[in-house]
Amino acid sequence: MRMLSKEEAKKLRTAIRRRLAPWFEKNARDLPWRRTKDPYAIWISEIMLQQTRVDTVIPYFQRFLARFPDVATLAAAPLRDVLKLWEGLGYYSRARHIHAASQILVRDFNGQLPENPEKLAQLPGFGPYTVAAIASFAFGQPLAVLDGNIMRIFTRWLASSEDIGQQATKKKLQKVADTLLLRDKAALVNEAWMELGALICTPRQPQCAICPMRGVCRAFSLKKMEAFPKKRKKMSVPHKVVGAAVIVNRKNQFLIAQRHPEGGLLAGLWEFPGGKQAPGETMPECIRRELREEMGVNLDIGPHLVTVHHAYSHFTIELHAYFAKIRSGRPHHLDCADHAWVTREEFDSYPFSKADLEIIRAIRQLPELPRWQSSGT
Ligand code: SF4
Numbered sequence: 267m268r269m270l271s272k273e274e275a276k277k278l279r280t281a282i283r284r285r286l287a288p289w290f291e292k293n294a295r296d297l298p299w300r301r302t303k304d305p306y307a308i309w310i311s312e313i314m315l316q317q318t319r320v321d322t323v324i325p326y327f328q329r330f331l332a333r334f335p336d337v338a339t340l341a342a343a344p345l346r347d348v349l350k351l352w353e354g355l356g357y358y359s360r361a362r363h364i365h366a367a368s369q370i371l372v373r374d375f376n377g378q379l380p381e382n383p384e385k386l387a388q389l390p391g392f393g394p395y396t397v398a399a400i401a402s403f404a405f406g407q408p409l410a411v412l413d414g415n416i417m418r419i420f421t422r423w424l425a426s427s428e429d430i431g432q433q434a435t436k437k438k439l440q441k442v443a444d445t446l447l448l449r450d451k452a453a454l455v456n457e458a459w460m461e462l463g464a465l466i467c468t469p470r471q472p473q474c475a476i477c478p479m480r481g482v483c484r485a486f487s488l489k490k491m492e493a494f495p496k497k498r499k500k501m502s503v504p505h506k507v508v509g510a511a512v513i514v515n516r517k518n519q520f521l522i523a524q525r526h527p528e529g530g531l532l533a534g535l536w537e538f539p540g541g542k543q544a545p546g547e548t549m550p551e552c553i554r555r556e557l558r559e560e561m562g563v564n565l566d567i568g569p570h571l572v573t574v575h576h577a578y579s580h581f582t583i584e585l586h587a588y589f590a591k592i593r594s595g596r597p598h599h600l601d602c603a604d605h606a607w608v609t610r611e612e613f614d615s616y617p618f619s620k621a622d623l624e625i626i627r628a629i630r631q632l633p634e635l636p637r638w639q640s641s642g643t
Contacts, residue, residue: 270424270442270445270446274424275445275446277482278423278446278482279446279448281478281479281481281482282446282448282455282458282479283448283451285478285479285481286455286458286459286462286478286479287448287451287454287455287458288478289458289462289478290454290457290458290461290462291454293461293465294457294458294461295320295461295465297311297320297324298311298324298327298328299311299312299327300457303404304404305378305379305400305404305405306336306337306379307331308399308400308403308404309364309379309396309400309404310327310330310331310364311323311327312396312399312400312403313360313363313364313391313396314326314327314330314355314360316357316360316395316396317356317357317579318355318356318357320464322355323355326351326352326355329351330351333347333351334348334351336377337368337371337372337377337378337379338368338372338377340364340365340368341365341368341369341371341372341377343365345361345362345365345527345534346615346616346617348361348362348364348365349361349362349534349535349617350615350616350617352617353617353618353623354620354623356578356579356620357531357579358531358532358533358534358535358617359391359531359533360391362390362527362533362534363390363391364391366390366391367389367390367391367392370389370390371389379400379404381401381405381407383397383398383401383407383409386400386401394412394440395411395412395413397409398410398411398412398456399411399456402452402453402456403453403456403457406452406453407452408447408449408452409447409452410440410443410444410446410447410452410455410456411443411456411459411460412436412439412440412443413460414430414463415459415460415462415463415464415467416439416443416459416460416463417430417435417436417439417495418430418463418467418469418494418495419459419462419463419467419479420439420442420443421439421485421494421495421496422467422472422483422484422485422486422491422494422495423479423482423483423484423485424442424484425484425485425488425490425494426494426495427493427494427496428496429495429496429498430495430496431498443459462477462478462479467479469492470492471492472491472492474486474491503577503580503581503582504580504581504582505581505582505583505584506542506581506582506583506584507542507543507583507584507586508540508541508542508543508583508584508585508586509540509541509543509549509550509552509553509556509585509586509587509588510537510538510539510540510553510585510586510587510588510622510625511538511539511540511553511556511557511565511567511587511588511589511590512538512571512587512588512589512590512625512629513539513565513589513590513591513592514589514591514635515607517607517609518609518610518635519607519608519609520538520607520608520609520610520613520629521538521539521597521605521606521607522536522537522538522539522605522606522607522608522613522616523536523537523538523539523560523561523597523602523603523604523605524536524537524602524603524604524605524606525537525602525603526602526603527603531578532619534603534617535617535618535619535622536606536616536617536618536622537618537619537622538587538622538625539556539557539560539561539602539605540552540553540556540557540560540585540587541556541559541560542556549586549588550567550588553565553567553588553590554567557590559600559601560600560601560602561595561597561598561599561600561601561602561605562595562596562597562598562600563592563594563595563596563597564592564593564594564595565590565591565592565593566590566591566593567588567589567590568588568589568590568591568636569588569589569636570586570587570588570589571587571588571589571625571628571629572587572624572625572628573585573586573587574587574621574624574625576619576620576621576624583621585621585622585624585625587625587628589636610626610629610630613626
C-alpha cells in the first residue's frame with residue numbers, strides 16, 4: 267500500500283474534523299457502554315464486542331455488569347460463574363482472559379486498570395486493539411484503534427487493493443490510523459470510525475449518499491465502493507461429525523464432563539461426553555470408543571435423541587446425541603478435567619457450548635425420560 271501523501275493526509279484529517287466528528291456527535295447510537303467512563307465497564311464491553319454484534323452484546327454486557335460490578339467482584343468469583351454468564355456468546359477464551367486479568371489487577375494494581383498502555387499490554391487478552399481502545403476510551407490517550415470495520419473504511423478512502431488479511435497490510439493501515447487520528451479528539455474519532463463502518467460504510471451496499479466522508483473517498487469517486495477491501499479467496503471450512511452420550515442414572519441425573527481448561531475453543535466448558543467420529547466408524551461405535559478413551563467406561567448405546575448443526579468461525583459441526591448406559595466401569599478423568607451427575611434443573615449451574623445447550627433443550631422437551639438408565643453415580 268502506498269503511504270499517504272502529506273496533502274492527502276491533510277485533506278482526510280480536515281474531513282474527519284469538519285465532517286465525520288460532527289456526524290458522529292449527532293448520530294452516535296446510545297449504547298450502554300457509551301454512557302460510562304468506568305474503565306472496567308469499557309474493558310468488558312470492548313472484549314465482548316470482539317467478533318460479536320452490538321445487539322447480541324447488550325444483554326450480556328448488562329447481565330455481566332449486574333453480577334460483577336467491579337474488578338474485585340469478578341476476581342473473587344469462580345471461573346465457572348464467569349463462563350456461565352458468557353454462555354452462548356462464543357470465543358470463551360475471552361471470558362477466561364477477563365477472569366485471569368481481573369485477578370492480576372487485584373493483586374498488582376489495587377483492582378484498577380492501569381493507564382499505561384505498556385502495562386495494559388501485559389494483561390491476558392490485551393492485544394493491540396484492546397490496549398488502544400481502553401487507553402483511548404477510558405483514559406483519553408491518543409492511540410488509534412484498528413479493526414475490520416476501520417480497515418474497510420481506510421481501504422475505501424484510499425482505494426487500496428492490498429489484502430487486509432496480510433499482516434504487512436495491517437501494519438500499514440495502523441500507520442494510516444495513527445496519522446489520521448486527531449490527538450485532541452482521539453476517543454471520539456476512534457468511535458466515529460467504528461460507527462461509520464457499522465452504520466454507513468457497511469461491507470455491502472454502503473450508503474455513500476449520506477456519508478460524511480464521500481468528498482474525500484477515492485472508492486466513491488471511482489464508483490467502486492464494494493471492490494474494497496480486496497476479498498481473500500474463501501477457504502473451505504472443515505466440517506466435523508461428532509457423537510455425544512446422554513447417560514442418565516437411576517436418580518435421573520445426567521453425566522456431564524468438563525473440557526480441559528487450557529487451550530481450545532471451548533476450553534473449560536461442560537459437555538455431554540463424546541468426540542469426533544473416526545473414518546469408517548458408525549456413530550454408536552464412535553460414542554463407545556470416545557467414552558472409553560475419555561472416561562474409562564463401557565457403554566450400551568440406546569435411542570437417538572437429537573442431531574444439532576452448529577457453525578463456529580473456523581468449522582461447522584454436526585453433533586449426534588444418543589442415550590447411552592454404562593455397562594461397566596466408573597467415570598474417570600482420562601481425557602477430561604472433571605465430571606458431574608446433574609439433574610435437568612441443575613444444568614443451569616454449568617456453562618455449556620451452544621451445541622450442548624441444544625441437547626439440553628431436547629432433553630427438557632421430552633415428556634419423560636426413556637427407560638435407559640445406568641447404575642453409575
Ligand atoms: S463514500 Fe461510501 S465507500 Fe466511501 S467511506 Fe463513505 S460510505 Fe464508505
